[in-house]
Amino acid sequence: MKRRGFLLGFALAAMSAGASFAQEVTIRYSEWLPPTYFINERVLYPYFEEIEKVTEGRVVVEVSAGPLGPPPRNYQMAMDGIADMTWGVHGFTPGTFPLSEMVELPFHSTDAASNSVAYWRVFKDILEPANMHPGVHTLAVHTQPPGQMFNSVRPIKDPKDFVGLKIRSTNSSVASALENLGATPIGIPVTEMREALEKGIVDGVSLSNDAIYNFRVSEFVKYEMAIPGGLYNASMFLVMNLATWNKISPEDQAAISAISGEALARKMGEVWQAEHDASVPKSIADGIAISVPDGALLDFIHGALDPFEDAWLAKAKAAGIDGAQALEAYRAASVSDKP
Numbered sequence: 654m655k656r657r658g659f660l661l662g663f664a665l666a667a668m669s670a671g672a673s674f675a676q677e678v679t680i681r682y683s684e685w686l687p688p689t690y691f692i693n694e695r696v697l698y699p700y701f702e703e704i705e706k707v708t709e710g711r712v713v714v715e716v717s718a719g720p721l722g723p724p725p726r727n728y729q730m731a732m733d734g735i736a737d738m739t740w741g742v743h744g745f746t747p748g749t750f751p752l753s754e755m756v757e758l759p760f761h762s763t764d765a766a767s768n769s770v771a772y773w774r775v776f777k778d779i780l781e782p783a784n785m786h787p788g789v790h791t792l793a794v795h796t797q798p799p800g801q802m803f804n805s806v807r808p809i810k811d812p813k814d815f816v817g818l819k820i821r822s823t824n825s826s827v828a829s830a831l832e833n834l835g836a837t838p839i840g841i842p843v844t845e846m847r848e849a850l851e852k853g854i855v856d857g858v859s860l861s862n863d864a865i866y867n868f869r870v871s872e873f874v875k876y877e878m879a880i881p882g883g884l885y886n887a888s889m890f891l892v893m894n895l896a897t898w899n900k901i902s903p904e905d906q907a908a909i910s911a912i913s914g915e916a917l918a919r920k921m922g923e924v925w926q927a928e929h930d931a932s933v934p935k936s937i938a939d940g941i942a943i944s945v946p947d948g949a950l951l952d953f954i955h956g957a958l959d960p961f962e963d964a965w966l967a968k969a970k971a972a973g974i975d976g977a978q979a980l981e982a983y984r985a986a987s988v989s990d991k992p
């Protein structure tokens with residue numbers, strides 16, 4: 654892997670003449686997060702190095718010094734060839750990937766590794782054949798630990814406690830969920846989230862536990878409502894420009910595929926879950942009060958959010974797939990793969 658603007662590592666030794674006639678390919682990856690972000694350091698950058706290793710230096714990933722475009726355009730940039738490879742969040746472009754909203758639904762997050770493996774399997778069996786990812790080669794899809802609601806005003810003990818809270822929403826699905834609960838969703842880019850909390854523009858955020866530390870907002874929240882199975886989850890992709898993928902020899906494509914797909918989805922989930930698990934006791938030590946809704950409050954939350962599943966099933970039907978079958982397969986694989 655190379656970084657444009659500065660060097661992260663050395664190229665492999667030159668291959669001996671006649672060792673391979675496969676075309677050498679440089680893949681431009683659009684970097685939109687800090688190099689020290691934990692997914693970069695522990696998953697993506699090692700994966701890029703592994704690509705170089707398994708292809709014996711014929712395929713090299715070059716990481717840009719900065720984003721080649723705004724993060725909501727990551728998928729489009731890969732499709733158009735502005736970047737050769739991008740990692741991004743489906744929910745950054747509301748309505749563009751309705752099938753991906755399956756994993757955003759509340760209540761069915763188990764752990765990030767199992768959910769990510771299940772998602773990849775359902776993607777390959779059902780969602781990809783329904784053209785969920787047109788114009789690209791998909792290296793992985795995955796999820797994260799469940800997202801919850803954090804705020805700085807009050808603990809959520811009763812349905813009326815949602816009313817009046819201004820909460821930064823992660824995507825359109827979360828915005829709709831917050832509205833149904835009685836809160837006011839505010840759409841703010843993740844890069845502006847800390848400032849919005851500091852200035853009181855929002856009272857809280859919808860994030861996973863690890864994210865309140867990775868995006869440096871933990872000091873501005875006092876309460877977490879930890880819904881069993883999550884308020885939401887997020888759907889993410891790693892994709893490559895199709896023309897770039899086709900430049901790679903079949904042998905090297907096979908080598909890359911062997912370290913991608915389910916294996917990469919699992920790694921993403923394992924690393925993210927470990928980050929999440931380490932953040933929960935840290936939150937408690939930092940004085941963030943974590944409450945788990947039950948009884949009448951949990952019944953209210955289910956009443957407000959359960960209809961989102963029916964809404965997604967309608968979207969799945971419009972896309973020509975059996976949504977109930979996809980959801981059943983996702984949930985079954987999530988449970989069966991749970992460590």
